[in-house]
Amino acid sequence: MTKIFLVEFSLRRPKLVLLLAALLTLVFLSQFPKMRTDTNPKHMLPDTSDVRVWNDKVDKTFALYEDTIVVGVENEVSAAGVLNPDTLGRLARITDAILLLDGVASRDVNGFTTITNVTAEAGTLKVGPLMPAAPKTAAEAKAFERTLFGNPLFVDRIISKDGKTTALYVPLEKGANGAEIAEKLRVIVAKEPGPERYYIAGDPVARDTFGAEMFKLMAIFSPIAGAIMFIAIQLMFRNLALSATMMGVSMVAIIWSMGLLIGVGFPVHIMSSMAPVFLMAIATDSIHIFNEFYFRYRERRGDQDAKLTAIRETMAAVNRPVRYTALATAAGFAVMLFMNIIPVQVFGGLIAFGTIVLRLLSFSFIPAVLTFVSEDKLKAAAEGAARDRLGPALGRLGAFGAARPGLTVAAVLVLAAISVWGMSKIHINNNLVSWFKADSEIRVADTAMNAALGGTSLGYLVVESIEPPPKSLLRGDLPPGGEETLGAARRVSSAPEFMKDPAAMRWIEGLQRHLEASKVVGKTFSVADYVKRINRVLHEDDAKFDAVPDTKDSVGQYLFLFSMSAKPSDLDNVVDPTFTKANVWVQMKTWDADAMRQVIAATAAYQTAHPLPVTVKPAGIAYFNLVWNEEVLGDLVLGFSLALAVVFVILALDFRSLKWALVAYTPLLFTILLIYGVVGFVGKDFDMPLSVMSTLSLGMAVDFAIHFVSRFRQRREEEGARETVAESLAWTAARPGKGIMRNALLFAAAFSVMMAAPLTPYMAVGAFIVAMMLLSALFTLLLLPALVMLGRRWLAVE
Amino acid sequence: MKRWSVLLAALLLPIPALALTGEEAMKKSQAAFLYPGKDFKARVLMKLINRDGQERVRELTMLRRNVGAPGGEQKYFMVFFKPNDVKDMSFMTYKYPAKDDDRWMFIPAVNMVKRIAAQDKRSSFVGSDFTYEDVSGRDIEDDSHAIEREEKVGGRDCYVVKSTPKTGDADFGHKLTWVDKANFLPLKEEQYDRKGARYKEFSADEVAEVKGFPTVVRRTMKNLQTGHRTEVGYSKTDYNLGIDDSLFSERFLRQPPRKWVD
Known part of the structure; x- marks a missing residue:
């Protein structure tokens, strides 16, 4: 019979082996307090990945926020929905409290009281907050309702078509703690009880929930899984020492692996949070050792040193399969190291390491423990196993x-x-x-907001002009007029100011209508919407002027007029400072990755049907997904x-x-x-x-x-x-x-x-x-x- | 003996009549900064610079005429040159103390003069980091002012005045102004948001004497939260040119007289 060095050593110096294992376990355990979790789906891909680099660039170009919490407010009770004085008062107070929260980018919080509206009242152009103060009477609320629905930019964005749901967008400063802010938001809305229902949603909330559930899995579900396995093993072998050994082996492997992961500085992701359960399950492979040991022990009963002989025979018999199964398992996980998704790589390495630790323990820790198990108990258990x-x-x-x-x-x-x-x-x-x-x-x-509003999954389409524009466009787009207009047209169409060109504006508008025809798209939003809005408002709210004007100068002057009173971010979000790029916001009603694929396909089809010297590149969280x-x-x-x-x-x-x-x-x-x-x-x-x-x-x-x-x-x-x-x-x-x-x-x-x-x-x-x-x-x-x-x-x- | 004790008491007692209150400092500062001369003209070049250093330019001629005493009514007239597509746009403001301003804008592309509501003085002026209030002044009565300390800015002695809005509706919590003790120009200003965080910073980068009036000819406003900043330079600055009140009308808004706007 071949003798295995590790097994022999463990049989001769069992106490030393157990002591060493305990010491190493303590070392790895000492790393646990450093544990941190990472629940950001963006981190699934490395920060050097093309999509993350590009998304960061888009965020920067258009002054967009990486994280936004959405507070939904729904009133199903009042006939006027949320547009009654009580609810509006609550909304105003809630918004005001939110503006005072640390970590909230207050300047860009968008809700009734803060979002920029463009209106004309009694011949005066007004660019300013939609609802500077909450209406006090039903009549005032009614007037507000007219103002609100008078601007199509708001419908499906901050108010549902039926007026029962509104949304408040709360962007977070870089590095702000989304979980903490979400908790404060819950406290703020809890202070305004009434017939309204409040929803707190958005990426940061999802991540927070995710993190909490991950801890639940590790701290509650893993121990339960362990307990179930313990009971199952006990039922199978009826020997507490053996059951405890098996659990001990898996615990040691879990602590070593997780300790290594944390010690090396990796955060715990969704994948690695499952590692304890996996290692526990993989540890059950040592059941083959116990299974065989029981058979061998029964066969050797009465011999001198029956226990030690049985251990040696068992280890020799299972040596090869146990080694190769461990190798197969470790290799199966190690191939994940070649994948592109970081948490998967980490998880693969983690389990491969844990599997090797488990096998090492199978040939040392288990034989060492077996030497301590009393023969009487073994006999009784082996009898049981025979039946x-x-x-x-x-x-x-x-x-x-x-x-x-x-x-x-x-x-x-x-x-x-x-x-x-x-x-x-x-x-x-x-x-x-x-x-x-x-x-x-x-x-x-998410379901409630998607049903009421334009959609919670946000993608961007970045439209960028290609230099130089073809001559045909210049000729085709000439407004009537003399030499000066011609010169102006030539100047406007040069790439830097291209997005002010009515042709570009109309193209973007057409793209929006084309996308909105798709079932998955709830709402789109672009610089063209502002231009059309101002055009209409300047012309006594005449619906005929709800269109892109005919000259580039008009577009430029309208936008200038708008920027004279709007928040800087209003324009920054939809167009870059040089007007070479425009950003079309696409709200989708589902988080399916497929929805964004449809949007991209629809965009490509539109581009083919309506050629313009621009490129369109998708971006945003939906694109990332x-x-x-x-x-x-x-x-x-x-x-x-x-x-x-x-x-x-x-x-x-x-x-x-x-x-x-x-x-x-x-x-x-x-x-x-x-x-x-x-x-x-x-x-x-x-x-x-x-x-x-x-x-x-x-x-x-x-x-x-x-x-x-x-x-x-x-x-x-x-x-x-x-x-x-x-x-x-x-x-x-x-x-x-x-x-x-x-x-x-x-x-x-x-x-x-x-x-x-x-x-x-x-x-x-x-x-x-x-x-x-x-x-x-x-x-x-x-x-x-x-x-x-x-x-x-x-x-x-x- | 009695006479001595009176003299002694007079020496020991503080002399409130001679010390400046925060409010007086701010009044003098506003007069020196926004009201010098009967009228004023400058060619203004604004550079709007974002975090990445990308620049946008606004160029305009600004005319001002005082209707009343410092702190009183004023009229502003602005004609834009850049960006190119806003050339010939013009903007006029009647500024009243303790009352919303009147504003008009001429939009040449549609040949239209439009009245513009001015309910929000804290909004951005032409997309810059300056608000309308930063450009034409905030009512002294809206805030309570206190001299916090005295400090040097660029070698010049300053009062540091803390101004806190009397009502809570302003988007800022308070501001600190460094007022030059000698000429009362604000050399530096820090605006704090309602959370108490410093978010905007003004600095007078160059002061020049024009017709005997110390004038801030280069200034910067920085937004510390967005990293955006606006640099402003004045050229062709002049005072007391005899700008007629009739200039400030819709007719001239459509067709500004060449002699005033070059």
């Missing part, structure tokens, strides 16, 4: 696969065919808001192929046979096929968490096949002369198979907790892993025997 029904049942399962291989394979193939059909229905999409449950504050707010979505897809393809290749290589190395590697591969492939088939049929969007799961699942699900094939071939070597292939298969399904099934059950038990978690990605991951583990165990124990029987000649097992 089990699971092993024989699994043996019958394997025997069925071996006896009816054709039927088994055919059934699986039919399932696979159906799954392929299901997979064709898979829809790739990311929707950050749907990561929250439907009844969560953030989803409720789209880019990120595509990165996920690219990563998936890359990661999945890498993982497939790496796992295959490891299998081939382990079995020293390509044929066996192929056979061991099959249950895994069918498992994944089946799950994706279900994902397709159910209509669940294929998003970031799922795509990552599919990659890492390869490394975990292949473990069962490695155990099965390794132990089966060992059995053939030892007992091949005395039993048939079918018998060996049944034995493998019964004995190591019991370990496999127990492993799968423990895995499933741990991850089933996540199905009750408060964020949908956690639920999806939980369901995915539970399904994958159970299916892959089932396929391993049923399909592998069938395949081995069918290919026994090819595999040369006879």
